[in-house]
Amino acid sequence: MKYLPTVRLNGTSGWDPYGESILSIISRLAQKNHLDATGIGRIVGKRKHKTFLTERRLNPENVDVIDLCKLGDIGAWSGNSFTASFGREYVWPIVRPKLSPRMETNPRKISERGPLMKNIRLCHRCAVDDVHLIFHQLRGWSHCPVHEVTLSNVCPKCFKKFGPYTYSYRGIIPPTTACPHCNWNNNIAGQVSDSDVAIRRKFILEYMTWMDRVKDVLANQNRSVVFIGLPDYRFDMATVEQLIPGPDWLRGCLLESSELITSSTFNKKMGLNIRPKLPNRLFDKNLRETPDYRVGNTVAKATIHAIRCYGETDSYLKSMDSGLFHKVADRFECFVDEVDEYNDLITKPWFLWRAQFDRYFLVRRVSKFKPRIETIADSSLWSYWRNGPANVMQDEFDRENSDLCLWVNNIWWRKVFLESYYWMFRNYLSYCLDEEFYIKDDIEGYQSNLSTHGVLDPARRILGLLRNTNEGAALVFVNKKATQHAHLLELAATCLKIGPSEKAILQLFQLLQNDINRI
Amino acid sequence: MKLQRSMRNDLSDHPIARDQAILPTIPMEEFVNVVIDWLDSRLTGGVVWGNQRMGKTQAIRYLLDHGTQVLGAPIPTGLFSVWDPTYTSLTENRFFGALLSALNYAAPLTGTAAIKRQRLLDLIAERVVSAKEYRFLLFIDEAQWLDNVQLRYLMDLHNQLKISDIRLVCILVGQPELVEFRASLRSSKQAHLLGRFMSASHQFKGVTTEQEFKRIAYAFDEQSEYPAGSGISYTQAYVPIAYQNGWRLETNIPTIWKLLDNCLEAERLPKCNEFPMQALMALLVWLLSQLSLEDNESLDLRPELIEEGIYRRALIQIQDQISLQVSD
Numbered sequence: 001m002k003y004l005p006t007v008r009l010n011g012t013s014g015w016d017p018y019g020e021s022i023l024s025i026i027s028r029l030a031q032k033n034h035l036d037a038t039g040i041g042r043i044v045g046k047r048k049h050k051t052f053l054t055e056r057r058l059n060p061e062n063v064d065v066i067d068l069c070k071l072g073d074i075g076a077w078s079g080n081s082f083t084a085s086f087g088r089e090y091v092w093p094i095v096r097p098k099l100s101p102r103m104e105t106n107p108r109k110i111s112e113r114g115p116l117m118k119n120i121r122l123c124h125r126c127a128v129d130d131v132h133l134i135f136h137q138l139r140g141w142s143h144c145p146v147h148e149v150t151l152s153n154v155c156p157k158c159f160k161k162f163g164p165y166t167y168s169y170r171g172i173i174p175p176t177t178a179c180p181h182c183n184w185n186n187n188i189a190g191q192v193s194d195s196d197v198a199i200r201r202k203f204i205l206e207y208m209t210w211m212d213r214v215k216d217v218l219a220n221q222n223r224s225v226v227f228i229g230l231p232d233y234r235f236d237m238a239t240v241e242q243l244i245p246g247p248d249w250l251r252g253c254l255l256e257s258s259e260l261i262t263s264s265t266f267n268k269k270m271g272l273n274i275r276p277k278l279p280n281r282l283f284d285k286n287l288r289e290t291p292d293y294r295v296g297n298t299v300a301k302a303t304i305h306a307i308r309c310y311g312e313t314d315s316y317l318k319s320m321d322s323g324l325f326h327k328v329a330d331r332f333e334c335f336v337d338e339v340d341e342y343n344d345l346i347t348k349p350w351f352l353w354r355a356q357f358d359r360y361f362l363v364r365r366v367s368k369f370k371p372r373i374e375t376i377a378d379s380s381l382w383s384y385w386r387n388g389p390a391n392v393m394q395d396e397f398d399r400e401n402s403d404l405c406l407w408v409n410n411i412w413w414r415k416v417f418l419e420s421y422y423w424m425f426r427n428y429l430s431y432c433l434d435e436e437f438y439i440k441d442d443i444e445g446y447q448s449n450l451s452t453h454g455v456l457d458p459a460r461r462i463l464g465l466l467r468n469t470n471e472g473a474a475l476v477f478v479n480k481k482a483t484q485h486a487h488l489l490e491l492a493a494t495c496l497k498i499g500p501s502e503k504a505i506l507q508l509f510q511l512l513q514n515d516i517n518r519i
Numbered sequence: 520m521k522l523q524r525s526m527r528n529d530l531s532d533h534p535i536a537r538d539q540a541i542l543p544t545i546p547m548e549e550f551v552n553v554v555i556d557w558l559d560s561r562l563t564g565g566v567v568w569g570n571q572r573m574g575k576t577q578a579i580r581y582l583l584d585h586g587t588q589v590l591g592a593p594i595p596t597g598l599f600s601v602w603d604p605t606y607t608s609l610t611e612n613r614f615f616g617a618l619l620s621a622l623n624y625a626a627p628l629t630g631t632a633a634i635k636r637q638r639l640l641d642l643i644a645e646r647v648v649s650a651k652e653y654r655f656l657l658f659i660d661e662a663q664w665l666d667n668v669q670l671r672y673l674m675d676l677h678n679q680l681k682i683s684d685i686r687l688v689c690i691l692v693g694q695p696e697l698v699e700f701r702a703s704l705r706s707s708k709q710a711h712l713l714g715r716f717m718s719a720s721h722q723f724k725g726v727t728t729e730q731e732f733k734r735i736a737y738a739f740d741e742q743s744e745y746p747a748g749s750g751i752s753y754t755q756a757y758v759p760i761a762y763q764n765g766w767r768l769e770t771n772i773p774t775i776w777k778l779l780d781n782c783l784e785a786e787r788l789p790k791c792n793e794f795p796m797q798a799l800m801a802l803l804v805w806l807l808s809q810l811s812l813e814d815n816e817s818l819d820l821r822p823e824l825i826e827e828g829i830y831r832r833a834l835i836q837i838q839d840q841i842s843l844q845v846s847d
Contacts, residue, residue: 008623008624009624009625009626010641010642010645013646032641033626033641035626039629039630042629043625043629074625
């Protein structure tokens with residue numbers, strides 16, 4: 001046997017980098033080997049990029065900087081280990097997105113990052129093992145796919161945002177999983193467990209395979225699914241499921257729903273009829289990007305942008321900041337079939353179509369949860385459907401479709417599509433769990449209240465009071481006029497979600513129940 | 520004749536033609552046993568010395584290749600070759616850089632001496648931890664050139680690793696000057712170095728008896744194989760027809776041994792106590808390559824051919840060895 005040396009860097013043995021962001025890989029190698037930006041650049045950089053020390057920040061998504069073959073040799077990793085390390089792998093290369101006027105005037109605004117967040121976002125459990133997945137950076141994700149915990153871009157110690165997702169322009173590449181402001185680092189240098197790596201590998205491989213399938217469909221290579229077409233086309237779930245739920249995306253997306261299920265079960269045991277939490281803010285641009293707010297905000301956006309509306313009017317277009325979201329949503333309008341009566345669409349809430357849910361994906365746009373009934377009749381597409389092609393100019397229809405194709409932005413497509421499914425499924429579950437409540441109560445009134453009255457802050461105040469006084473329960477006096485039955489329960493549910501102890505919440509629930517009975 | 524020529528072409532890639540063959544010999548077995556003994560005795564270092572061309576480096580390579588099987592544990596190993604110490608080549612930076620390079624680190628030349636030292640400690644620690652061991656076996660070849668300063672660098676590594684519960688075992692392998700070096704350290708009472716790296720010693724000898732020479736030939740006949748898994752021994756590869764008819768190199772060793780003595784007498788040289796391994800290997804390979812030209816069922820190794828081989832391939836190295844023997 002010949003003695004063949006294998007050239008390695010420190011820290012590479014027993015490390016499977018699959019799915020980790022390339023910034024994390026480079027940063028960890030630099031840290032473990034005491035290499036600065038030039039040192040690591042000389043080892044893994046391409047010929048013209050022998051350093052990561054540049055005047056401008058270097059984008060980790062720039063593949064031309066790193067010699068991936070060399071990087072693979074150093075860690076004895078296979079060639080495809082890094083395919084899942086770049087955000088560009090998760091972008092849909094269908095058509096070039098049409099740029100908004102603002103972007104066209106300022107080319108620097110065009111992000112090369114694909115669907116990535118600007119600042120580093122971490123899963124606190126992955127950070128213990130010094131792991132930062134590219135999934136943590138992807139927009140539209142709120143949870144870590146491995147540990148199923150909420151991602152955060154805020155340091156838990158100093159509450160400032162983590163550094164940008166770029167190579168530093170300074171000499172030293174800082175660790176990805178550390179705070180650049182206060183040096184917070186929760187890395188205890190542990191080895192990533194095999195089970196975590198297995199989950200990650202399985203998830204990412206399935207996800208990418210699924211994405212490839214969707215890409216084929218969008219590139220019209222798979223003719224079994226047609227997005228925009230005549231109403232005669234049928235889109236049964238057996239086919240659409242290839243696109244919509246994704247491999248484990250559903251699992252990730254439904255994390256909050258599963259929490260809701262637990263909550264509802266708990267509520268039923270308590271004899272309460274608690275409505276699950278719904279997003280309490282809509283279109284709030286100034287919403288702080290805290291984990292608590294982000295989930296609700298994302299869902300709200302997805303609701304507005306993705307839910308199908310039959311027919312678009314100029315007024316609606318003007319009411320949006322940009323027509324982009326709206327047009328993207330329009331791309332997926334034709335999942336409706338077997339709607340017998342026009343009135344059904346108008347009068348029945350969408351969740352009453354649950355009978356079809358198993359087979360059909362029914363999508364409607366709602367503005368602040370209220371269907372825009374008056375615009376439906378104006379839709380050219382709707383007219384086409386109802387009255388046949390004679391009443392619609394054929395070229396107009398074609399132009400619409402071609403525009404839509406152009407407007408399919410890679411980033412927003414994924415966000416809109418998947419999150420709309422999330423929203424729908426979540427509400428479907430809620431409906432199944434709390435059917436009685438939904439039918440009896442005035443949901444529109446509740447929702448309009450919810451959109452104007454946030455419950456998170458009062459809930460925090462209550463819990464802060466409980467913590468400060470070491471009490472197990474709080475007696476909450478409410479204004480009868482201003483607060484609805486459902487709003488109170490929402491407050492209790494929120495307290496349960498963020499509260500410190502179950503016992504405290506049980507007592508709070510009891511008090512609230514009494515209060516509600518008085519109301 | 521055509522067949523033989525084609526066979527010769529095939530044999531150009533043979534390990535013994537390319538001087539890559541490592542055959543188990545008695546001195547090698549002794550060396551391995553000594554290393555195992557030292558590890559079991561929890562020694563942190565020892566000296567293995569012997570004359571040049573005796574097969575010391577080959578023995579180290581054998582241990583590196585078969586470490587886990589031979590030592591009975593997956594102890595991570597490394598081979599570091601010392602260079603001639605001069606004023607400019609004894610810097611800490613050069614030492615740690617060379618050691619990193621010897622341990623196959625990807626960036627041995629980047630950074631300052633302090634950084635390289637830290638990388639080296641990390642490297643050794645990582646390999647030991649990943650092997651679930653607590654020892655790192657470092658062979659230092661040409662150790663007679665080691666300088667006191669370099670030994671102190673090693674001592675520093677040894678101490679730092681000990682803090683992490685890792686034992687660095689250094690086997691210093693070199694020529695007889697190594698014994699003098701050890702004596703000089705002893706005379707200067709540098710016990711901290713002696714205790715760490717030179718607490719035991721072993722002489723690596725060449726071929727001293729006919730029996731040992733027979734052991735090598737036996738390895739050629741029976742204990743070797745190329746290509747891997749083919750079942751073809753080295754002797755069989757060179758003289759397949761004769762081998763099939765029972766011809767073995769081992770049976771000709773008494774004749775070769777006798778003729779070696781005769782040649783030395785004819786050259787008026789004293790008797791050689793310790794034949795260099797490399798000389799005998801060269802002789803056997805030359806004989807086999809000559810025999811491959813006349814391979815037949817009744818192959819006979821003629822004394823004239825052996826004498827020619829001794830004069831052409833072995834005598835110069837044996838003369839060198841004898842001259843050292845006389846000077847001792």
